[in-house]
Amino acid sequence: MRIFNKLGANLHLFMAVPAILLFGVFFLYPLTQGIGISLTDSNGVTTPNFIGLQNFIDFFQDDRARNDVMITVYFALGSAPLLNLFGLLYALFLDRKLAGRGIIRAIVYLPAVISPLIMGYIWYFILQPGRGYLPHVLTKLGFGNLDVNWLGESSSALVVLILVNVWQYVGMTMIVYLAGLQSIPPDLYEAATIDGAGKRSSLWYITLPLLYPSIKINVVTNIIGSLSVFEIIVALTDGGPGYSTESLSIYILRMLYGSFTGYSTAVALILFLIIIIPVFVFLRLTRKSEYEL
Amino acid sequence: MVLKRWSLLLCLSLMIGVLAACGSNNDSESSSNSSTSNTSPSASPSAAAEPSASAKQEKVTLKFFTGKVETVELINEMIKAFESENPNIKVEQEYQKDASNVIKVKFASGDVPDITTVYAQDYVDQGKYLDLSGEAFWSRVLPAIKELNTDIKTGKQFRAATNVTMAGIFYNKKIFDELGLKEAHTWEEFKSNLQVIKDKKPDITPMFLAGKESWTLGHLIEFMAHGVIKQKYGVTDARKAFINNEADKLQFDVPGEGIEAFAARLLELKNGKLINKDVLTATYDNQKEAFANGQTAIISQGMWVLGDLLKLNPAIAGDIGFSPFPAIVEGTKPVALSAEDSVYAITSESKHPEEAKKFLAFLFKPENLKSYSEFLKSPPAFTDVTADWGPLKDQAAAALQSGVNIAFTDTPSGFSGDDSGRMVQELLAGKYTSTEFATEYKAAWDKAWNATNK
Numbered sequence: 001m002r003i004f005n006k007l008g009a010n011l012h013l014f015m016a017v018p019a020i021l022l023f024g025v026f027f028l029y030p031l032t033q034g035i036g037i038s039l040t041d042s043n044g045v046t047t048p049n050f051i052g053l054q055n056f057i058d059f060f061q062d063d064r065a066r067n068d069v070m071i072t073v074y075f076a077l078g079s080a081p082l083l084n085l086f087g088l089l090y091a092l093f094l095d096r097k098l099a100g101r102g103i104i105r106a107i108v109y110l111p112a113v114i115s116p117l118i119m120g121y122i123w124y125f126i127l128q129p130g131r132g133y134l135p136h137v138l139t140k141l142g143f144g145n146l147d148v149n150w151l152g153e154s155s156s157a158l159v160v161l162i163l164v165n166v167w168q169y170v171g172m173t174m175i176v177y178l179a180g181l182q183s184i185p186p187d188l189y190e191a192a193t194i195d196g197a198g199k200r201s202s203l204w205y206i207t208l209p210l211l212y213p214s215i216k217i218n219v220v221t222n223i224i225g226s227l228s229v230f231e232i233i234v235a236l237t238d239g240g241p242g243y244s245t246e247s248l249s250i251y252i253l254r255m256l257y258g259s260f261t262g263y264s265t266a267v268a269l270i271l272f273l274i275i276i277i278p279v280f281v282f283l284r285l286t287r288k289s290e291y292e293l
Numbered sequence: 294m295v296l297k298r299w300s301l302l303l304c305l306s307l308m309i310g311v312l313a314a315c316g317s318n319n320d321s322e323s324s325s326n327s328s329t330s331n332t333s334p335s336a337s338p339s340a341a342a343e344p345s346a347s348a349k350q351e352k353v354t355l356k357f358f359t360g361k362v363e364t365v366e367l368i369n370e371m372i373k374a375f376e377s378e379n380p381n382i383k384v385e386q387e388y389q390k391d392a393s394n395v396i397k398v399k400f401a402s403g404d405v406p407d408i409t410t411v412y413a414q415d416y417v418d419q420g421k422y423l424d425l426s427g428e429a430f431w432s433r434v435l436p437a438i439k440e441l442n443t444d445i446k447t448g449k450q451f452r453a454a455t456n457v458t459m460a461g462i463f464y465n466k467k468i469f470d471e472l473g474l475k476e477a478h479t480w481e482e483f484k485s486n487l488q489v490i491k492d493k494k495p496d497i498t499p500m501f502l503a504g505k506e507s508w509t510l511g512h513l514i515e516f517m518a519h520g521v522i523k524q525k526y527g528v529t530d531a532r533k534a535f536i537n538n539e540a541d542k543l544q545f546d547v548p549g550e551g552i553e554a555f556a557a558r559l560l561e562l563k564n565g566k567l568i569n570k571d572v573l574t575a576t577y578d579n580q581k582e583a584f585a586n587g588q589t590a591i592i593s594q595g596m597w598v599l600g601d602l603l604k605l606n607p608a609i610a611g612d613i614g615f616s617p618f619p620a621i622v623e624g625t626k627p628v629a630l631s632a633e634d635s636v637y638a639i640t641s642e643s644k645h646p647e648e649a650k651k652f653l654a655f656l657f658k659p660e661n662l663k664s665y666s667e668f669l670k671s672p673p674a675f676t677d678v679t680a681d682w683g684p685l686k687d688q689a690a691a692a693l694q695s696g697v698n699i700a701f702t703d704t705p706s707g708f709s710g711d712d713s714g715r716m717v718q719e720l721l722a723g724k725y726t727s728t729e730f731a732t733e734y735k736a737a738w739d740k741a742w743n744a745t746n747k
Contacts, residue, residue, distance in 0.1 A: 041744075043744060044398075044400075044401050045397065045400055045415070045419055046419060128571075128574055129571050129574055130570070131571070149571060151574045152571065152573040152574045154722065239715070240507070240715060241573045241718040241719065241721070241722040242718045242722055242724060243719070244719075244722070257391075257397065258707035258709070258712070258741065258744075259397075259705075259706045259707045259741075260707060
């Protein structure tokens with residue numbers, strides 16, 4: 001009987017076993033294998049040779065890889081703040097009692113449920129210079145000179161990619177903020193109003209501090225998502241023209257398929273670090289504030 | 294808080310785990326890729342329903358792995374016919390868009406198909422294919438195609454091609470006749486034709502390139518730039534030069550040779566506004582539509598485009614002209630691709646090589662080859678097959694007469710046509726001068742070659 005009691009008390013641990021097993025087999029094992037492969041000159045077919053850290057050294061000496069790191073970082077620096085800004089604005093706007101609020105929320109959220117690959121192709125059909133819907137409409141309205149080759153110029157192509165990414169995922173960010181907003185007790189606002197606080201003060205001293213956990217979740221997930229961007233770029237520019245919008249994820253795939261298996265695995269590990277460092281820095285910087293709340 | 298951090302770590306590990314698993318040699322994740330296959334729906338349920346047809350013989354399943362989307366349906370029909378003739382053999386067709394890369398995962402994970410359309414020198418070197426040299430059908434194959442199917446290093450045949458494909462310049466005969474233009478064989482003639490079209494027909498794009506899709510630009514390198522090397526050394530020696538990376542013959546970074554001359558010529562076209570201004574964003578579909586609708590006078594393509602052009606505008610059949618690529622270096626001749634198409638190889642790891650050979654023999658029956666050629670609009674590579682494969686039959690023969698016939702390039706597997714096409718995109722985007730392009734091209738080629746020839 002005591003054994004059963006003990007078992008019952010620790011049941012949650014037993015229930016975690018399948019998940020831990022799955023995690024071990026499908027993630028930890030490949031991860032350790034990946035670290036092993038990154039130290040070899042594997043091409044995926046022939047027997048690999050151990051080459052130490054050569055793949056990592058090669059990465060830092062490769063112009064294309066360095067370019068891709070910068071592209072990926074620029075993309076994240078553009079996407080993550082815009083996603084949070086617009087996500088928050090939408091949430092604040094749609095948290096109010098408005099006619100058709102549910103429909104607007106659904107419309108804003110809808111792009112997030114469509115595959116980013118499909119979304120990329122849709123935007124390609126809209127933006128393609130000379131052939132897309134937008135150039136067509138611009139020409140009809142007499143603004144034909146605005147039909148610029150946004151996707152054919154490396155600098156503007158990156159801006160387009162960021163905007164499409166923001167447009168697609170702003171709904172996701174909005175939902176998290178909305179959930180956060182709805183968990184703030186209304187009596188706090190009532191008390192603030194009685195104390196003479198205006199709308200701006202309420203936003204600054206009540207809403208934003210209490211939204212802190214939501215901000216944290218959104219910033220972290222947006223950093224991870226933006227730094228590992230893949231599908232939207234494949235559909236809109238395929239990393240081009242040339243390699244000017246190639247992200248690290250695309251580089252990893254191309255290296256893998258180009259018989260540089262060991263090297264591509266090393267780059268995957270580097271991407272892991274590129275993602276984890278800003279996330280940890282952000283969490284570290286914001287830890288104190290959360291304790292204070 | 295600690296939990297949150299752990300869960301975050303786990304999420305990140307998940308991502309890297311997935312990436313790492315793709316590169317793994319023998320782990321379970323690699324093999325999961327094959328489960329996404331588009332196994333043929335018609336892989337004979339009827340055959341499966343009659344297991345006792347031939348009582349004592351065990352039923353054999355052959356895996357046929359293809360990267361040719363245009364023939365999936367036709368092959369499915371042929372499989373049905375084959376299975377009714379051979380009730381003990383079941384053939385499962387699997388198509389993958391990125392077949393040349395997916396097969397790497399298959400080889401690495403042990404999920405090796407019996408027959409495949411994917412063939413690469415690296416795999417020949419690693420003994421991945423069965424030697425087909427002794428097969429009876431070779432006596433029926435065009436000698437030039439047999440030569441192209443012969444492995445340079447061993448002198449054996451590890452693949453067989455059923456068809457011949459060609460690539461060159463497709464032009465609109467109606468526009469050419471109207472403007473009094475003739476097929477161009479030299480670069481000056483070619484450029485002058487484009488200039489006349491630009492001057493006299495300002496609404497028409499003289500030449501249309503589908504630059505968003507890097508393979509189309511990669512083909513320009515393969516046919517025009519490499520054409521200089523290929524015609525200089527002939528089919529066999531040129532193939533040896535590419536496979537063994539013989540720098541003295543390839544001369545990739547030498548000014549005035551194939552690569553540099555090609556880059557300079559392409560920049561001439563761009564600067565002279567003789568190609569579409571949206572060259573970097575135009576797709577293969579845009580190119581086909583522009584040609585089929587008479588919005589462009591010239592495109593560079595292979596015979597594979599013909600079926601789609603006729604589908605888009607059947608009335609254009611009589612207006613399509615075909616000529617070789619003009620010579621891009623002075624003193625050289627125009628070139629036309631005439632190479633193997635629809636190749637089949639049996640893998641050395643196949644557990645049923647005899648049944649696989651039987652299936653190939655079935656595909657190589659004259660009546661099947663005839664319907665295949667007519668379906669694909671591609672000339673057969675077998676001497677005993679006469680097929681009415683398309684409206685360009687006579688013009689293609691004339692183009693092959695007037696230009697030096699060249700083969701595809703044996704590129705290192707890490708430097709595909711897509712990769713070189715991306716470099717051409719950079720050239721068109723203004724990143725390189727022609728000499729810089731040639732230097733970069735050689736560096737990229739050497740890097741990829743060294744990675745697979747350790």
